[in-house]
Amino acid sequence: MSTSIIAMxxxxxxxxxxxIGLGLLSLGLGAFETLFGKPKLTLLRSTKSGNIFAxxxxxxxxxxxxxxxxxxxxxxxxxxxxxQSEVMKPFEVKKNSFGIExxxxxxxxxxxxxxxxxxxxxxxxxxxxxxxxxFQFDMRGPKFKKLVAAADExxxxxxAKYKLDVKKxxxxxxxxxxxxxxxxxxxxxxPSLKLATNPVFAGEFAxxxxxxxxxxxxxxxxxxxxLKVWIEPGCIVCNACEDIYKEVFEVLADTCIIRPGAxxxxxxxxxxxxxxxxxxxIKYTKAS
Ligand code: SF4
Numbered sequence: 120m121s122t123s124i125i126a127m128x129x130x131x132x133x134x135x136x137x138x139i140g141l142g143l144l145s146l147g148l149g150a151f152e153t154l155f156g157k158p159k160l161t162l163l164r165s166t167k168s169g170n171i172f173a174x175x176x177x178x179x180x181x182x183x184x185x186x187x188x189x190x191x192x193x194x195x196x197x198x199x200x201x202x203q204s205e206v207m208k209p210f211e212v213k214k215n216s217f218g219i220e221x222x223x224x225x226x227x228x229x230x231x232x233x234x235x236x237x238x239x240x241x242x243x244x245x246x247x248x249x250x251x252x253x254f255q256f257d258m259r260g261p262k263f264k265k266l267v268a269a270a271d272e273x274x275x276x277x278x279a280k281y282k283l284d285v286k287k288x289x290x291x292x293x294x295x296x297x298x299x300x301x302x303x304x305x306x307x308x309x310p311s312l313k314l315a316t317n318p319v320f321a322g323e324f325a326x327x328x329x330x331x332x333x334x335x336x337x338x339x340x341x342x343x344x345x346l347k348v349w350i351e352p353g354c355i356v357c358n359a360c361e362d363i364y365k366e367v368f369e370v371l372a373d374t375c376i377i378r379p380g381a382x383x384x385x386x387x388x389x390x391x392x393x394x395x396x397x398x399x400x401i402k403y404t405k406a407s
Contacts (some may be wrong), residue, residue, distance in 0.1 A: 158183075160243060160256045162266040164273050165220050170227040173270070175218035175277040176245050178254065185252040187213045190221050191244040192230060194260075199235015206230055209248070216283055218274040231267075236260040343386035348403040350375050360392040360401060368392060368401075375400075 158178035165171035172190065188211070194204040206226040210219055233239065241263040246253035258266075277283070348367065354375045360368035367381040367389060383389070386405060393401035 158245075158254045160245065160254075161218075161272070161277065162270045163218060163220075163277055164270045166273055166275075167220060170223045170225055171220050172223045172227060173218070173220040173274055174243075175216075175272075175274070175281075176213075176254070177216040177281065180215045183252065184214070185247040185250045187217070187245055187247050187252075189244075189246045189248055190223075191246065192223065192227065193242040193244070194230050194233055194236075194239050195242065196233050196235055196239035196260075198238045199233055201233060204230045204233055212249075216281060218277040218283060220274055231264070236264070340387065342384075344406040345383040345386045345389050346404045346406040348377055348381070348383065348389055348401070350377065351400040351402055353398050353400045355398055357397055359395045359397065363392045363395055364388045 158176065161175040161177075163173035163175055165173040172192065174190070176187065178185075189207065189209050191205065191207040194201075196202050196204065204226070206223045208221050208223050210221050213219070237260050239260040241258055241260055243256045243258075243263075244253050245256075272280075354370075354373075356370055356373065356375065358370050360375060361370045364385075367378060367383075369376050369378050383406070386403075389401075389403050393399075393403060
């Protein structure tokens with residue numbers, strides 16, 4: 120009997136401690152949320168003159184998604200004149216924390232100059248007309264004026280500090296030179312390119328006039344031997360060189376290589392391959 124009473128007492132003690140512990144944890148999380156998770160309004164320094172109201176607004180847009188597009192400043196001034204005043208302006212929609220300068224119009228200066236302002240309450244409301252969401256910040260008149268006067272951070276500084284409006288840059292596309300060739304088939308050799316430097320096409324370019332290039336007006340260009348041919352980094356494995364001169368070029372999975380013992384006597388064909396390479400990585404030196 121006494122053993123079961125002790126066991127029940129221990130169980131009760133454990134349960135009570137568990138409940139107290141969970142309660143304290145919940146309070147702690149609530150306090151953390153209050154201190155660090157609340158929407159925040161920061162008054163900023165305007166870089167323009169006039170009726171500009173510069174401010175930053177940070178909130179948890181993942182938790183409270185909203186298309187923020189309006190700023191409203193209200194004055195509740197029961198002991199002064201006017202007793203109530205309000206200025207409101209829409210701005211470009213913001214879906215994440217932001218900093219902005221808004222021209223509130225002449226009413227903003229009149230609001231700040233209201234009689235009895237020091238006893239008034241100022242309410243700044245940041246809202247979304249589309250989503251019906253509004254965040255309100257109330258403060259006494261003197262505090263509002265003090266914050267406006269003491270603001271020394273600009274919108275640019277605020278945005279940089281919180282990494283706002285950082286545009287993602289994408290890698291530039293590969294720059295492949297635009298080349299103009301006429302593809303044709305050389306009998307017995309498969310597809311090839313119709314170049315003025317290739318003697319195979321000499322007859323077609325001869326007499327072609329100004330459009331035929333340097334070789335157009337004269338006889339076929341004399342062939343030459345090559346001392347060395349090589350591939351520089353950057354091959355995009357397009358196969359053009361191997362299609363033209365497979366005895367010299369071999370295209371592998373990720374680059375092109377020069378075949379061991381490749382013939383080097385047909386310089387014009389190597390030149391044609393080099394000119395056909397879209398990324399110009401085929402290099403060669405002529406034999407002297
Ligand atoms: S033509 Fe140029 S890019 Fe194409 S496979 Fe040959 S070396 Fe590579």
